[in-house]
Amino acid sequence: MTVTDIFQQIFEAEPLVVQSPGRINLLGEHTDYNEGFVLPAAVNKYATVAISANDTGNIVMHSVQFNKTVTVPLADIAPQTENSWTNYVLGVTDGLIHGGKKVTGFNIAVDGDIPIGAGMSSSAGISCAVAFALNELFSLGLSREQLARTAQWAEHNYAGVACGIMDQFASLFGKANHLIQLDCRSIEYKYVPIEMEGYALVLFNTNVKHNLASTEYNQRRQQCEKGVALVKEKYPQVNSLRDVTMDMLHELVEPVDQSTFTRCKYVVEENDRLLKGCEDLRNGDLVAFGKKMFATHHGLSQEYNVSCPELDFLVDAVRNDADVLGARMMGGGFGGCTINLIKEEAIERIATDLAPKYEAAMGKPLTTYVVLTGDGTSIVSKPVVAA
Incomplete structure (x- = not known):
């Protein structure tokens, strides 16, 4: 069953479905926090979310991987110690609210095939998918760079990981058959073609x-x-x-x-x-x-x-x-x-x-x-x- 099927079964609604990829990095390791360059690319492994607004003041989250549904009132958003997977949804939501954006209650199902712990940044995939979906669902008008910074804020404040911007940037800005030459000082970037030739x-x-x-x-x-x-x-x-x-x-x-x-x-x-x-x-x-x-x-x-x-x-x-x-x-x-x-x-x-x-x-x-x-x-x- 797809995440769409599962969402429809649980929430009896038609969702918006968004996917966001994991990433690799070809060169430029431990250069990001030294204001250097990195060379990531998005890959064909994705975090996928299905989402719709609801008429409550609640965020209702379902993890396909853990087969678990968790409800948190919007008024009570805070980092979770149990069900830590919810922190990516809650952190992004809180980041948007901190940025002055109006977010109301919603239902969301989260799935994906980015291997966890393999260094492909499954966490950035989830955070960016949630940010992009909420931006679309509530017509918030944020740019991809702003969404990347929101997802990074969620990692810092909810997942407790003081990451750079590379993972979120690669997930949102990826381009097939290209790497991203990203300047971690200015956030300027160039696409670099990679011809694999066998x-x-x-x-x-x-x-x-x-x-x-x-x-x-x-x-x-x-x-x-x-x-x-x-x-x-x-x-x-x-x-x-x-x-x-x-x-x-x-x-x-x-x-x-x-x-x-x-x-x-x-x-x-x-x-x-x-x-x-x-x-x-x-x-x-x-x-x-x-x-x-x-x-x-x-x-x-x-x-x-x-x-x-x-x-x-x-x-x-x-x-x-x-x-x-x-x-x-x-x-x-x-x-x-x-x-x-x-x-x-x-x-x-x-x-x-x-x-x-x-x-x-x-x-x-x-x-x-x-x-x-x-x-x-x-x-x-x-x-x-x-x-």
């Missing part, structure tokens, strides 16, 4: 959860801020690692703190690598782009130190395979997926060969996802209005 994007999921991610993430941010502060003493115009050059790091950071230097070095080089990678794609040079993916993994693993044995194992296992142009860990680190650029005809061979080796070495199953770039948030169907 290759595909494949995710290998370590099935390792990000146990260290939050504490290590905060530590990395602090080290980046320390590097900026050291440079700023001589160059007051510097406000983030976006403004810093390698010469500045060698002069002012390396003599003081080697660890901070190494972290900052990765970020500065990754921004440069991403911009050059975009030129590779514009020139149709997937081979050169793939080499940059391997270089990014080396930086994340050996310099930024946010990888883990499972991620390193998967990248090392394909490094010398002629049918693999590039591979790297994707996301915050310490688990999740590697993203790989693999010749289509070799995917089955590589996945079949790799799975038992990975399980033998790491004691965990390997999950494989082949993803396509896709369009951003869109309306699937509108209620049929009788003539």
